[in-house]
Amino acid sequence: MTTKKGSDNGSLDYRFISTDDHIIEPSDVWKDRLEARYRDAAPHLVEENQTEYWQFEDQRVPNSGLSVMAGKRFEDYSPKAVRYADMRPGCYDPQARLADMDADGIEAEVCFPTVPGMAGTLFANAKDQALALRCLQAYNDWLADTWCATDRRRLIGQVIVPLWDVQRAAAELERGVRLGLKALSFPNAPETLGLPGLADPHWDPLWDAVEAAGVPVSLHIASGALRGSLPLDPGAGAPAEVFITVAPTTNFTVIATLLFSGVLEKHPRLRFLSVEGGIGWLPYLIQRADETFHKHRHWTNPRISQPPSVYFRRQIFANFLDDPVGVDCRHRIGIDNLMFETDYPHSDTTFPRSREVAARVFHNVAADEARKMLRDNAIRFFGLEAQA
Amino acid sequence: MTTKKGSDNGSLDYRFISTDDHIIEPSDVWKDRLEARYRDAAPHLVEENQTEYWQFEDQRVPNSGLSVMAGKRFEDYSPKAVRYADMRPGCYDPQARLADMDADGIEAEVCFPTVPGMAGTLFANAKDQALALRCLQAYNDWLADTWCATDRRRLIGQVIVPLWDVQRAAAELERGVRLGLKALSFPNAPETLGLPGLADPHWDPLWDAVEAAGVPVSLHIASGALRGSLPLDPGAGAPAEVFITVAPTTNFTVIATLLFSGVLEKHPRLRFLSVEGGIGWLPYLIQRADETFHKHRHWTNPRISQPPSVYFRRQIFANFLDDPVGVDCRHRIGIDNLMFETDYPHSDTTFPRSREVAARVFHNVAADEARKMLRDNAIRFFGLEAQA
Numbered sequence: 001m002t003t004k005k006g007s008d009n010g011s012l013d014y015r016f017i018s019t020d021d022h023i024i025e026p027s028d029v030w031k032d033r034l035e036a037r038y039r040d041a042a043p044h045l046v047e048e049n050q051t052e053y054w055q056f057e058d059q060r061v062p063n064s065g066l067s068v069m070a071g072k073r074f075e076d077y078s079p080k081a082v083r084y085a086d087m088r089p090g091c092y093d094p095q096a097r098l099a100d101m102d103a104d105g106i107e108a109e110v111c112f113p114t115v116p117g118m119a120g121t122l123f124a125n126a127k128d129q130a131l132a133l134r135c136l137q138a139y140n141d142w143l144a145d146t147w148c149a150t151d152r153r154r155l156i157g158q159v160i161v162p163l164w165d166v167q168r169a170a171a172e173l174e175r176g177v178r179l180g181l182k183a184l185s186f187p188n189a190p191e192t193l194g195l196p197g198l199a200d201p202h203w204d205p206l207w208d209a210v211e212a213a214g215v216p217v218s219l220h221i222a223s224g225a226l227r228g229s230l231p232l233d234p235g236a237g238a239p240a241e242v243f244i245t246v247a248p249t250t251n252f253t254v255i256a257t258l259l260f261s262g263v264l265e266k267h268p269r270l271r272f273l274s275v276e277g278g279i280g281w282l283p284y285l286i287q288r289a290d291e292t293f294h295k296h297r298h299w300t301n302p303r304i305s306q307p308p309s310v311y312f313r314r315q316i317f318a319n320f321l322d323d324p325v326g327v328d329c330r331h332r333i334g335i336d337n338l339m340f341e342t343d344y345p346h347s348d349t350t351f352p353r354s355r356e357v358a359a360r361v362f363h364n365v366a367a368d369e370a371r372k373m374l375r376d377n378a379i380r381f382f383g384l385e386a387q388a
Numbered sequence: 389m390t391t392k393k394g395s396d397n398g399s400l401d402y403r404f405i406s407t408d409d410h411i412i413e414p415s416d417v418w419k420d421r422l423e424a425r426y427r428d429a430a431p432h433l434v435e436e437n438q439t440e441y442w443q444f445e446d447q448r449v450p451n452s453g454l455s456v457m458a459g460k461r462f463e464d465y466s467p468k469a470v471r472y473a474d475m476r477p478g479c480y481d482p483q484a485r486l487a488d489m490d491a492d493g494i495e496a497e498v499c500f501p502t503v504p505g506m507a508g509t510l511f512a513n514a515k516d517q518a519l520a521l522r523c524l525q526a527y528n529d530w531l532a533d534t535w536c537a538t539d540r541r542r543l544i545g546q547v548i549v550p551l552w553d554v555q556r557a558a559a560e561l562e563r564g565v566r567l568g569l570k571a572l573s574f575p576n577a578p579e580t581l582g583l584p585g586l587a588d589p590h591w592d593p594l595w596d597a598v599e600a601a602g603v604p605v606s607l608h609i610a611s612g613a614l615r616g617s618l619p620l621d622p623g624a625g626a627p628a629e630v631f632i633t634v635a636p637t638t639n640f641t642v643i644a645t646l647l648f649s650g651v652l653e654k655h656p657r658l659r660f661l662s663v664e665g666g667i668g669w670l671p672y673l674i675q676r677a678d679e680t681f682h683k684h685r686h687w688t689n690p691r692i693s694q695p696p697s698v699y700f701r702r703q704i705f706a707n708f709l710d711d712p713v714g715v716d717c718r719h720r721i722g723i724d725n726l727m728f729e730t731d732y733p734h735s736d737t738t739f740p741r742s743r744e745v746a747a748r749v750f751h752n753v754a755a756d757e758a759r760k761m762l763r764d765n766a767i768r769f770f771g772l773e774a775q776a
Binding site (some may be wrong): 068074075076077078079134166198199238239240241242244245246248249252256257259260261262278280281283284285288289291292293294295296297298299300302303322323324325328329332347348 | 399465466502585587626628630632636641644649650671673675677687712720736
């Protein structure tokens, strides 16, 4: 650790990497990509009462206002559905996205899908699995050959896989990586979709494929079934602010499950990124997990041989935006395990003030540590080609 | 703040106050206290296949091994049900409890019920409400005239109330305080019992009575319906350690709900204690709640007029055992809001090494700050008569 501080703004004189951003897919993603018999059934935009929805089988999803707030003043925040014509073009147009990244000092960003669900969960409970598989493959194709192809070094895509068939999931992961996608986006709480949980050996063939491909796995908060993985209704009559406040720490249970599952011991090269969970609560989790292992391992018949913190340092990573509490206790978590994100264009986004936020949050952080969290860790984690 | 450190063990030369301990009720609590027609129906001990259970209506609860681990080595920890004959007498005998407190350097302790549920929830869903009310009142009587009466300054009791009738609850709170009980023990997640949540104005008459009585409210983790308030099954096949690791932070949602509920603004003298939740995650919660208020208050129609942290500092308190992460960030929470606990005789207990744990956890803490957390804050919060 050097003594040079990030508070000297000159030390943040490089572009950042953001490890969590969102594509609001344009309406033509599935157009002209499917066999004739599937063309009408693929996800498509419909309009009813001046509201646009994406329709797939009997599932209908509007574009929530809180998902497209980039550039808005807080005074104008609203959950009301937004039409494409009223969105900032950077939401759905990759060229406009690159311009917004330039304006915000972001060199590259790791993108999550929206219409398919952040981890492809729209297709997980489809009635027609053959249709669902084709739609999912078409999405990975579009992501690679259209969105990311706009600038392969700056727009980083992640594979979604057919969660209902672990062998096909492994095959699609391999195919997606060959297309140039850089990670797997997997649901943080698969059990909320009626699928085996993260601790279940069911997923071993997929983890084997991920290890072999050498890519990491992103676990975004709220990427399982929404009602099951988030306390949308934490108490009768609970205010909306409770849901927003609580959402990041829903990854607490997710990480605790991974640490004790044995998955990290069985797959020592598997790496998971907790996405949009923040980091200020991680030191408590690591401490509590080790204490639990120390006190209770004599009766629990543990699936791990070393304290949970050993697996955490080696295989669990986490990202954050404006989290001074977390940055303060970074050494308790591990400087090499932490990465910045801008969450464009969701309501939590730091755009267009990401540099200003970073200058404040990293005010008392040594320059070499700040650079790791703002840039270098993400380049290594996702295997990116860095430019500057 | 002085510069004298707690690491000078001489500075911890006072007895501690513990703000979370548990009574494992002896078998005669309800004997001879009820009208003849209720006598057989009150909670009573039954035995089947060498296991003892408490029976009330059709609910049957064994004494879990993990609830009576005080004094055991970790190697002997087990969730297997334990018979009274095999328990440490301090679990159920107040004289033996006082002797264990002496051995552990504890001047006074705040006790929670076990058989009635930590917040009286056993009676909340009773079929016969008249029976349930009499059993609950008999419990408060026993607590005051038998358990606490053994040493009123050292064994501190808390009122449980009939949760199914808010007016009767207010009346029983007042009666319990007149009996000498020092707080209300209320479920941390009443909605899991089918009752209105903490944010609901339904509870206003009870909060009015609590404010008038000048006593605080304890919200113990897992004091709602067990399956609803704790992720016992956080993922298909999740290991038992996950439940133990996650349990304390289930109060995250509870505190977030209180902060945004408007209850603290409407009842400015109401004080809540988060019990056995630990404190290492509180700085993140306070930061996240304020950020949520700042960004989203223009559309959420908030029930509060000031940032959540203002209500936190004034009305939310929290206790902890072996939590160095939390003690490190104590100034972000508030030195006056924190209290020690020993959790006797549960598996998390620091007994009989509470002084050794405190010497380690408070190693780098100024002596006056350590004394507040180990003793003075609890005396003021519960209105205790301090001795030494």
